[in-house]
Amino acid sequence: ECVWTTLESCATGAVPRVTGADRYSTAARLADSFPAGSPVFSATGQAFPDTLAGTPAAAAKHAAILLTAPGTLPPATTAARSKLAPSSITILGGTGAVSAAVATALSTYSSNVTRLSGSDRYATAAAIANSAFPAATGVFLGTGAGFADALTGGPVAGAAGQPLLLATVPCLPAATAAVVAADAPATVTLLGGTDVLG
Secondary structure (H helix, E strand, C coil), X not given: CHHHHHHHHHCCCCCCCCCCCCHHHHHHHHHCCCCCCCCEEXXXXXXXXXXXXXXXXXXXXXXXXXXXXXXXXXXXXXXXXXXXXXXXEEEECCCXXXXXXXXXXHCCCCCCEEEECCCCHHHHHHHHHHHHCCXXXXXXXXXXXXXXXXXXXXXXXXXXXXXXXXXXXXXXXXXXXXXXXXXXXXXXEECCCCCCCC
């Protein structure tokens, strides 16, 4: 309550709280702000990298992001998808993150279900970038080992029409380097200090 009370004292208007019983229901409540027929991105709620890379793509496409358990759709997520009746569902990550069974279940909510994935988090981010931003003039780069910097940078990247790629501290993984080389971006925005991106 301390955080909410402090923010309320600083704001000129109300400070609403969007919350649910868990991360899945909180994401579902956030999806309530999207109109019916909006596209939806689906990602695991058990790990962060695929969702980080998907945030700019979702922002650019005005898509909701709904979380799932790797092997089953949580009830809150199911209800949100039914209400949204999405025009498309894009799965972020491989079958280890979002299983084939979940993909099959998602097909009951939209006839247009696709998956963007790679051999690891870096290749998945590259696949998302290539799909959502095929001709980007800039890229954002965050660490694949943590979420804080990329979490705040993702919406900014999406607003700029640029992908968020992931890297390790010392170097660019091959999948990331391939996207950068192909796009030849005019700008590269690094998210975080030299301890996360050397």
